Amino acid sequence: MTLDARPAAPANLLIRGAYVLDPRAGIDAVLDVLVRGGEIAELGSDLTAPDDVEVVDGEGRHLFPGFVDPHVHLRTPGQEHKETLESGTRAAAAGGYVTVVAMPNTEPVVDSASVLLSLREQARREARVPVGFVAAVTRGLGGEALTEMAELRDAGALGFTDDGKPVHRAGILRKALQYQRLAGGVLCLHEEDPTLSGRGVMHEGAVSARLGLAGIPSVSESTLIARDAALAGYEDGRIHIQHLSARESVEAVAAAKARGVRITAEASPHHLTLTDQALLEQLDTRLKMNPPLRAEEDRDALVTGLREGTIDCIATDHAPHAREEKEVPFEEAPMGTTGLETAFAALYTELVLPGVLPLALVVDKLSAGATLLDLPVPAIERGRPADLCLVDLDAEWEAGEHGYESRADNCCFAGRTLRGRVVATVAAGAVAYRERVLA
């Protein structure tokens, strides 16, 4: 098992009368779900609760397979002032996530088996939901020398990434793709040509022209995707494109898929719901992330790409930063927004409620990221471990300035009124989150 969490008592629950929606299992009905010893024991109508089982009222609520995020930053080791394994996985549970996968751009970088193994041990003490780790492609994220990928895989690395940076040298990426035949594990790629993005801090376009901010052109992403898709095709390697942001990038991924390249892609809730216009309302450093919020035509292409399957899954790129790090002028602020606690609500509010995307599709894409890392996709089926999230779709709440389970509050949705609130999460058979309700 390559996921780690602190031990927790297996749940015994009867979730009664919830609207159960599991697109992959083909379930779309009001049902009772019985969880015994952490496993889904029975699905049906009018189930009776055995003595040792707590009854949870699911009436008027929706029960989904728990979400899986293939792309989060838990900042541990080295930047625990931003986030810890404990706080980050608590945030995950509060957002309905039952598995999250942490990026290796920590201090030190997760580029050796010893760092990875100690991190996994820490996860077994702290993590509220199972957490997995991807390791660096290059030592110290330096872009020069490959990590010991085979040993890292043996130590539990789910895949490899230099996330935060591209693998800039084509020759190094090619060797990683060749070595993948030995080591296995997908290569997750942050696509950005630094000679094009330069000192850019936001999307290049009409808004950056107005604000006088250096722009990051869309082509800084799409040109590198095209290059890397060509390399993956040539080496028959498997790559996953992280945080797609631009229309041209969707086109590049679609073209590679059409050629038969083994390529998958993710998009984030913020890129699917926000644009650079938000920066005109307020030049808020919470809206600064890499890749940046782009134009409406880009957002629209991402939504279409998700609907049509060019984009395989939703990933938050949860990137916590301490308050003082973000309370600076925009150009000085670090890139990143938190996302775990608002992902579902943002997508539901901005895309499902207006009728842009069906609920089932969003629910599916919120856990589909498990596939690319060769993890089981949560399913509401008899005999499977209980990986569930119970959601109140009618609950309206304001994403706050503070008050998150995460240590950080740099959430790009802060101040927005959202619909849909996670009320309980069961991860790997144990209750990981329950909404605190004051009577």
Add this chain to the structure above:
Amino acid sequence: MRHLLSIEDLDRAAIEHILDRAKSFTEVSEREIKKVPALRGRRVLNLFYEASTRTRSSFELAAKALSADVVNFAAGGSAVEKGESLKDTVQTLSAYRPDLIVIRTPHVGAAHLVARWTDAGVVNAGDGKHEHPTQALLDVYALRDRIGSLDGASIWIVGDVLHSRVARSCIHAYLKMGARVTVCGPPTLIPRDMEALGCDVEYTLDRLHEADVVYALRMQNERMSDSFVPSLREYAARYQIDGSRLAPGQVLMHPGPVNRGVELAAEVIDSPQAIIGQQVAAGVVVRMAVLYELLAGRGAAQPAAPSIAAVPA
């Protein structure tokens, strides 16, 4: 009006109101005793994170002409060098109870941030490559003095538009005053989608003769290092405003400091078509007007000035 953060916040009436006020202050500069007591007892803090000669000194002269007390705070040699954040610096200085903070920083939006962190009024004296509103106001003032109304005038802004906060503020101000604006420069130095601001874009001076006003921007040496232009020589050959390119009757402007022989040839700088000196002179009276509008209405001592800009908290 509580802050002056950008020209975008102002409408034409607000701009005209400030400029009319400035006009009324010209008489002060011509007196033997160049001082009126309008802002006596008010405290103005100049907080400059970037080098500045004329902007800072004209704010200082303007404040003193209105009898305000002025403290100049330069980032060099201060706690900023010890790593104090902008927020901490502003909150610390706010403890001195300034009525107004005039701030210049290399960062876009910094003046807006400062306005959120202090009770004082805030004037943006340049925030990165975003805006420099008092420069645009004094440019409109000097231009109105020369040509009267800007309505229908064709104004060409020539040079490094990409890195120019002056260009952005001037585009907004000239458009609001009824002029047509064309920006012209090498394609590497014109931001993508610049037309979204409402201006036209040209890459050559071929149609410069259509302009009523030519506003040349400063071409900085450091732009060579990033290959924005191959050489100053090539830049000057294509974009320098000289005696052969400046048509009779056109007004020439420049925000200073001028690179003689780069963006402007010596013969046009010294020609009567240039109003560069008038721009500098306008700096004091326009900044007096801005200080007056922001401060005279505050507190009980003076009648309230009409509000001319709402700034979100």
